[in-house]
Amino acid sequence: MVETTGGEPDDGAAEVLDRPLPDGVRRRVVQIVSDGFGGLTIGELPTQLRQFARFAPNRRAKFAGNAMASALETDPLFRQRIAEKLREAQSELTGALDSGAPPPAADPLDVAAAAYVLRPAGWVKLVAAAGEEALRADAERADEESRAELERLRQELAEARGHTKAETERLRTELESAKKEAESLHRKLRGALSDVKRGEAAVRKLQAETDTARAEGQAQLSAAESEARRLKARLGEAEAALEATRRAAREGRSVEDMRVRLLLDTVLEATQGLRRELALPPVSVRPAETVDAVEPGRMTPKDIAARALSENDPAILDQLLALPQAHLVVDGYNVTKTGYPQMPLEKQRLRLLGQLSQLAAQTGAEVTCVFDGAELAAPVLLAPPRGVRVLFSKPGVTADELIRQLVRAEPPGRPVIVVSTDREVADGIAKAGARPVASVVLLKRFSHG
Numbered sequence: 001m002v003e004t005t006g007g008e009p010d011d012g013a014a015e016v017l018d019r020p021l022p023d024g025v026r027r028r029v030v031q032i033v034s035d036g037f038g039g040l041t042i043g044e045l046p047t048q049l050r051q052f053a054r055f056a057p058n059r060r061a062k063f064a065g066n067a068m069a070s071a072l073e074t075d076p077l078f079r080q081r082i083a084e085k086l087r088e089a090q091s092e093l094t095g096a097l098d099s100g101a102p103p104p105a106a107d108p109l110d111v112a113a114a115a116y117v118l119r120p121a122g123w124v125k126l127v128a129a130a131g132e133e134a135l136r137a138d139a140e141r142a143d144e145e146s147r148a149e150l151e152r153l154r155q156e157l158a159e160a161r162g163h164t165k166a167e168t169e170r171l172r173t174e175l176e177s178a179k180k181e182a183e184s185l186h187r188k189l190r191g192a193l194s195d196v197k198r199g200e201a202a203v204r205k206l207q208a209e210t211d212t213a214r215a216e217g218q219a220q221l222s223a224a225e226s227e228a229r230r231l232k233a234r235l236g237e238a239e240a241a242l243e244a245t246r247r248a249a250r251e252g253r254s255v256e257d258m259r260v261r262l263l264l265d266t267v268l269e270a271t272q273g274l275r276r277e278l279a280l281p282p283v284s285v286r287p288a289e290t291v292d293a294v295e296p297g298r299m300t301p302k303d304i305a306a307r308a309l310s311e312n313d314p315a316i317l318d319q320l321l322a323l324p325q326a327h328l329v330v331d332g333y334n335v336t337k338t339g340y341p342q343m344p345l346e347k348q349r350l351r352l353l354g355q356l357s358q359l360a361a362q363t364g365a366e367v368t369c370v371f372d373g374a375e376l377a378a379p380v381l382l383a384p385p386r387g388v389r390v391l392f393s394k395p396g397v398t399a400d401e402l403i404r405q406l407v408r409a410e411p412p413g414r415p416v417i418v419v420s421t422d423r424e425v426a427d428g429i430a431k432a433g434a435r436p437v438a439s440v441v442l443l444k445r446f447s448h449g
Contacts, residue, residue: 021069021116021127022112022127024109025109025112025113025116025127026069028109028110028112028113029069029072029113029116029117030061030065030068030069031061031113032082032086032113032114032117033068033069033071033072033082033117034057034058034060034061034064034065034068035057035085035089036081036082036085036086036089037049037052037053037057037060037068037082038057039085040081040085044078044081045078046071046075046078048067048070048071049064049067049068049071052064052067072117079117079119082117083117083118083119086114086117086118087118090114093110093111093114094114094118097111097114097115097118097120097123097126098118098120102115102126111126112126112127115127311438311441312438312440312441312444313441314441314442314444314445314448316437316441317417317437317441317442317445318363318445320415320417320435320437321359321363321365321417322363323415324415325366325414325415326363326365326366326415326416326417327365327366327367327368327410327414327415327416327417328356328359328360328365328366328367328368328417328419329368329370329403329406329407329416329417329418329419329434330352330356330367330368330369330370330418330419330420330442331370331399331400331403331418331419331420331421331422331425331439332349332352332369332370332371332372332399333345333348333371333372333399334399334419334420334421334422334439335352335419335420335439335442335443336348336349336351336352338421338439338440338443339439339443349371349382352369353369353384353385353388353390354385355446356369356385356387356388357385357386357387357388359445359446360386360387360388361386361387366389367387367388367389368388368389368390368391368406369388369389369390369391370391370392370393370399370402370403370406371390371391371392371393371399372392372393372398372399373392373393373394373395373397373399391406400420400422400424400425400428403418403420403425403429404425404428404429404432407429407432407433407434408432410434412433415435416429416433416434416435417434417435417437418434418435418436418437419437419438419439419441419442420436420438420439421438421439421440
């Protein structure tokens with residue numbers, strides 16, 4: 001912005017720079033002052049600059065830069081002397097500035113610095129234009145550096161990817177080699193175990209043969225010793241049998257009849273004792289009563305057709321919950337937003353949990369209700385009702401994933417019923433062996449009590 005005093009000619013002396021001098025222009029100005037500094041006597045220098053009179057130009061610009069710039073701005077006479085030295089050193093540039101036509105090919109920073117010293121008409125515009133040009137040049141330079149850095153990073157990324165790919169291939173090769181070596185070791189281990197087992201079997205066989213031979217020898221010795229006693233006993237038995245045969249003949253019964261009768265009595269007494277011990281009731285069902293048919297006055301064809309329940313019939317849920325050790329898993333928000341979405345989330349949870357508590361008390365089934373933790377702004381202070389387990393999913397885990405984890409945690413064969421309308425959830429848990437039930441079925445079950 002240029003300010004001029006009223007009534008004075010616009011020769012540039014009254015113009016004022018309303019912004020800080022750009023850094024590039026300031027460095028050129030300090031260099032101009034440092035170059036003209038050496039051509040002035042001690043008396044022509046401002047008081048604050050006289051201590052730097054014997055400095056070399058480079059040291060003078062380095063250590064007295066701020067002082068020279070301040071003196072140039074506040075001391076018009078010093079500025080005029082520096083301007084005269086500049087005209088002597090750069091007559092062509094200063095002449096062009098005095099004529100109001102700066103050379104187009106000149107460096108904008110040199111033109112601005114010279115205009116700042118000479119103060120021709122419009123020098124503020126030249127300084128401002130040089131500052132903008134310097135900023136534009138810095139921006140372009142920064143852009144070029146950014147592009148170069150981006151290209152370098154791309155090259156490094158490509159190299160890193162290539163290195164990663166090569167490293168991955170190397171590790172894959174090592175893994176395959178390790179797998180093959182492990183398989184070979186496993187085969188050798190299995191072979192060694194088989195050899196050990198065969199050796200143990202041979203030892204056991206030899207031990208058994210030894211024990212058998214020892215037992216046979218002892219048996220033969222015992223048999224030889226007892227043979228005489230046995231013959232004597234058999235003689236006594238023969239005599240006793242003869243006497244018993246004579247008595248049985250007299251009584252009209254044979255020995256074999258007595259043995260059969262004794263065996264039959266033994267079996268009957270054992271059967272009666274087993275029945276008393278097991279407390280078995282008399283047989284009340286006959287084989288003919290196990291055949292499925294329609295008896296007169298008990299069931300009609302319409303009743304038989306009604307036994308096939310619809311998927312949306314709440315009675316199917318009662319049938320599933322009546323199975324032994326049934327586990328009911330409920331997708332909480334899926335049910336509440338299907339049945340009463342207009343209620344706040346807190347009231348939705350309380351209403352659903354109260355209904356599930358009643359259902360658990362009626363059926364005796366295990367009940368777990370899962371809510372999505374992403375819906376929570378803060379931890380929920382909730383006391384789970386009796387018979388209902390309440391779970392919230394962790395951050396980063398959806399309620400659907402938590403339900404699938406619960407299903408996978410159950411042992412195969414246990415009845416698990418999952419209530420959710422989400423088709424993805426239903427398909428996933430069905431593959432895991434659970435039984436999906438739509439949310440509307442549970443809501444109908446609540447309404448029927």
